[in-house]
Amino acid sequence: MGLVEGKTAVITGGPGGLGLAMARTLLDHGASVVLTDVSASSLERAAADLDRPDRVAGSLGSASNPEDVAAAAALAVSAFGRLDIWVNNAGFARDATMRKMPIEDFDAVIDVHLRGAWLGTREAAGIMRESGGGSIINVSSISGKVGNIGQTNYSAAKAGIVGLTKAAAKEVGHAGVRVNAIQPGIISTPMTDAMPERIRESRLAEVPLGRFGQPSEVADVVLFLASDLSSYITGTVIEISGGRHI
8 A cells, every 4th residue: 555545636737847756656655646737748748757547637727827726626536536635836937136037027936836836725725624634735945945046036936835834734724634835955857957067066065965856855755745644744844955054
């Protein structure tokens, strides 16, 4: 028996590097998974990569659109009979200093990261409280803890997710719904692999464990928070950073 055997998870932004790793880990431990994305081709590629047609479904839409969020939740229930786990993972970066950042880029990042997490949390909690409970996991970032130059939009959104997580945990805990957040640091992805060597070395020097994290290591923490191993944990923020910025 897997740690989430028979449960159903929704992962927003599921086809991305972290989302796909989360999906694979949850599938390996017995869950069925609904992935959401704004790109139909990305959803198709992710489903083919996961190769679990009986336990994977895709929902096309934006994490910041309430109708799309509701449709993803409805698909989880209609396709797999239940909704137990919701991961607010969708996001992107549009970096620039405040002086150069268009207001549209500030709004777009806040819209998907923070509004998206709020919509997903609200939708999932509404279903879970009626079915006896569940686990909601919000993906923040170390950038939401310390702030990064050129990321006032992204850092603000990721910090806001922490406040959302704690407030929501207090609102729905009585119904058996747990809400937690994770804060990944530098994780090895094609984007980080493409960094100039001098920047990679400077970032690596800040990590006490002396290496970048792997997407699977983020996924393992999501699995822990989704499973009954964390049954008495809510409103927490877990850093997955190798000790960077402790």
